[in-house]
Amino acid sequence: MNLISRYVARNESLKKALSSSSLVKRIAQRFVLTENLEESNLIGKWYDQGFGVILYPIEADAQNYLEALTFWSEKPVAGSVSLRAPFEDLNLVVEEAAKKGVRLEFDMRAAKEVDQTLQLYSEIKRKHSDSVICLQANLYRTATDIEDLHDLSPIVRLVKGAFKSERSYRCREEIDLNYIRLAKMLINRDVKTYLATHDEKIIKELISFSEERGIGRDQFGFQMLHGVRSTLQEELRKDGYEVWKYLAYGEDWVPYCINRLLERKENISFALEAILKE
Ligand code: FDA
Secondary structure (H helix, E strand, O other), X not given: OOXXXXXXXXXXXXXXXXXXXHHHHHHHOOXXXXXXXXXXXHHHHHHHOOOEEEEEEOOOOHHHHHHHHHHHHOOOOOOEEEEOXXXXXXXXXXXXXXXXXXXXXXXXXXXXXXXXXXHHHHHHHHHOOOOEEEEEOOEOOHHHHHHHHHHHOOXXXXXXXXXXXXXXXXXXXXXXXXXXXXXXXXXXXXXXXXXXXXXXXXXXXXXXXXXXXOOOOOOEEEEEEOOOOHHHHXXXXXXXXXXXXXXXXXXXXXXXXXXXXXXXXXXXXXHHHHHHHO
């Protein structure tokens, strides 16, 4: 979180004022679900269109994860819940997910937490076989992690990586090259892989790679954030690929949203456009 979103997160009255403004809500709805899960018709619309949906509760605790599992268990389609492990009562959430047949996806955080997250994933994957692990292409270690995970038949969400460390590539070109190298490695080894990137150049290169080798469209899929590259998401879905939308939601949506606005200049221009149209 950057300084501004951290300040807002701690300032309850400012947060309340922002979350009750209809303009702020309108801008926020591009990135985040500002209403209750049950009240939203967005998710129903997406799965009618053939998208998968990954729920990402902004308040990362067992109660919110259990609610998300119940939400999916009452729907006619398969859904995912993204977790930031570890947290209290993780085992309870895993048991419930297995009982309710809801897929769990393990987010990956800072480099110092990678060993622990991989360890947890290894234990949980044995009990709940369709669980997904996120791997980060900016880390030097990820090719070795893929080798080590091999016997577990992992399902991988491959991202460029949002956390810097001493053992990570810094330069954008190096991260992109490593992303392509790791994606090819995963796809070639028949590891079910979700390419979680909005980078059209990389997506095109990997689609060409799979077509040249006759790799089926069910071997890999895509995951993208709600509100980012929506047209591309639609095109990929129409081309027969699995496409999952990653949807953040929860009462504490204001700091999350500020963070998203500040991370990309195109998001700020979108917000300014919305304000000017008022
Ligand atoms: P890149 O940053 O190069 O962006 C490519 C283009 O996409 C940009 O030029 C821009 O146009 C557009 N774009 C990308 N992000 C945007 C945004 N936020 N708003 C507007 N436009 C944007 N990281 C991590 O470390 N651990 C994790 O668990 C996850 N989980 C995760 C799940 C899913 C479904 C996604 C899509 C991403 C993550 N990430 C993540 C984040 C990931 O590591 C990375 O920081 C972002 O996806 C941005 O990288 P791109 O691959 O999109 O490329």
